[in-house]
Structure formats: C-alpha cells, structure tokens
C-alpha cells in the first residue's frame with residue numbers, strides 16, 4: 322500500500338477509535354430498555370437485523386432472538402437477498418450494507434453507523450484500481466467482498482473468504498490469468514493453495530495483519546492440545562501455523578464439530594462470543610496481536626465493527642438514519658459480479 326492509503330487508513334482508524342471512546346456507556350437497565358424498544362420497532366416496521374460475527378455480542382444475541390441472522394459476509398448477503406422483510410438493518414461495515422442494497426434495490430437498507438468502513442475498502446480506491454485493471458486487460462478481475470460498490474462494478478467476480486479458493490480453483494482449471502484485490506494476505510494464500518496465475522493488489526486488514534507468528538508459536542507450544550483457527554486475512558506466517566483456515570462461519574463450524582476442547586483464535590475476537598455460546602464447555606483464547614515493544618492497533622477487534630451499537634440500531638429504526646444508497650449504474654454492474662458468486666456457491 323502506498324503512503325497515501327496508509328495515512329488514510331491511520332486517520333480513519335483514529336477517528337473510529339475516538340468515536341468509540343466517546344460513545345455513552347450504557348448501564349444494564351439502559352441496555353435492557355433500548356433492546357426492548359428495538360424489538361418492538363423491528364416488529365412494527367417489519368424489519369430484520371442482519372449482523373456480522375465481529376459486532377458486539379449483545380447485538381449478535383438480539384439478531385438471533387428476533388429472527389435475524391449472525392453470519393459471515395457471504396451468508397449475510399444471501400440472507401438479506403432472500404428474507405421477506407423490506408427493511409434491513411445491517412450491523413457490520415459499509416460494504417456489507419452496500420451488498421445488501423445491490424442485491425435488493427427495492428428494500429430499504431440501514432446501518433447503525435454510516436462511518437463503519439474497512440481498511441481493505443479504503444486501501445483500494447476506485448480510480449487507482451481501474452487504472453491497475455486497465456494495465457492488465459488480459460486478466461479476469463476478482464475482488465474480495467470487502468470493497469466499495471464501485472470497485473465491485475469493475476470486477477468480473479466477487480468472492481468472500483468462504484468461497485475464494487473454490488472460485489479461483491474453478492478459474493485456474495480454465496487457465497485464466499487473474500487479478501485479485503485488495504487483500505494481499507488472502508491473495509497470497511489463494512495463490513499458494515491453487516497455483517493460479519494471480520496479480521495481487523497490496524492491501525491489508527488492520528486487524529488480521531497484527532497477528533504475530535512468533536508469539537503464536539510460543540502459545541501453541543504451551544497448549545499443544547489446542548487447535549489454531551486462522552482467518553485467511555492473516556499474514557502467511559500465521560496461516561502456516563493453523564490447524565484450520567476459513568471464513569468466520571467456517572471457523573465457528575470447525576470449533577463446534579472438532580473433538581478438541583481448546584482453541585486459539587486468529588481473527589476478530591467478536592467471533593469468540595458465538596463460539597462460546599455454541600460450545601460453552603470449550604475454551605477459546607485470542608491469538609497474540611503484538612510483538613515485544615510493538616504497538617497494538619486493533620488488539621484483535623475491528624474499530625469499525627465496534628461503531629455498531631444499540632443506539633445506532635434504534636436510531637435507524639426510529640429516525641431512518643444511516644440509509645444506504647448505491648447509484649443504479651454502479652449497482653447494476655456490481656450485481657453481476659456478486660450474483661456469479663452467489664450462483665457458484667448455491
């Protein structure tokens with residue numbers, strides 16, 4: 322990533338942290354009262370809460386108890402498209418809200434925080450990406466779901482971490498040369514696993530990029546019975562230490578079905594909430610995020626996912642704040658790439 326993007330990511334990250342610090346701290350009775358209001362509003366508005374595993378556990382529980390969903394980004398997209406409700410509250414980051422809108426232009430999509438973005442999205446600006454693709458017209462363009470609608474509109478395929486390997490294997494069999502953007506770690510993982518001819522963009526996730534292999538190796542030695550579960554946005558050296566690599570839903574499923582009782586988790590710690598709920602007798606440990614003397618940028622929790630809160634959900638339902646719009650021309654093109662993924666994985 323060049324210095325402009327690094328600065329933009331750092332600035333946006335700082336803003337998100339400040340906003341998160343400034344959020345009013347709710348006591349238990351305030352939380353209860355807002356949750357009751359949200360439940361009533363979801364019903365009266367015929368709305369549904371679609372949320373990602375990285376948002377606060379209280380929001381995950383609320384989604385599940387009101388007929389919504391908590392899942393990885395692929396299943397969030399599918400659920401939003403297939404649900405009967407015409408109003409969807411997407412608790413996650415911007416690209417997740419945009420994907421819901423692109424797939425269901427007739428539905429109203431709201432987000433608890435309009436500013437919840439993603440370092441991968443920031444690190445892949447539309448114009449630079451278009452130029453990069455124009456320089457390699459012979460290559461098929463695959464973009465990760467964690468991108469803007471405009472970047473998806475320039476792509477031939479959209480993928481998420483749960484289906485990227487299968488889609489790239491399919492294209493490799495056809496001997497098609499590829500561009501993959503924006504996550505360099507996921508791109509490198511796919512390249513190694515498939516041997517496909519891939520030109521990778523140089524972006525990264527600020528959360529997963531922080532996991533440290535040396536410290537993880539030490540922890541593994543102290544807990545040899547523990548299984549190491551890693552999201553593929555993590556650096557190669559961390560992925561190499563994994564017993565299992567997969568999307569958030571795939572990591573959760575592994576932890577449920579594994580005979581092991583202890584797990585070290587190299588992804589956002591929001592997922593551990595769902596893991597503990599599904600397997601209350603198993604133990605889960607966060608993978609180390611910082612080496613000696615290093616500063617911890619995310620401490621295994623995405624600052625943009627943290628911007629989702631109960632007040633934001635209530636405000637979306639009561640005051641229609643955070644509505645997501647995607648220009649029609651961009652949405653129409655992006656939908657082709659997203660639908661290819663949904664058809665391939667159905």
Ligand code: 13P
Nearest residue numbers: 393394395481482568569
């Ligand atoms: P999943 O599709 O695995 O849920 O990943 C989304 C994401 O943003 C990971 O950082």
Ligand code: SF4
Nearest residue numbers: 414439440526528623
């Ligand atoms: Fe983006 Fe990383 Fe946050 Fe996922 S965890 S939304 S990839 S910054």
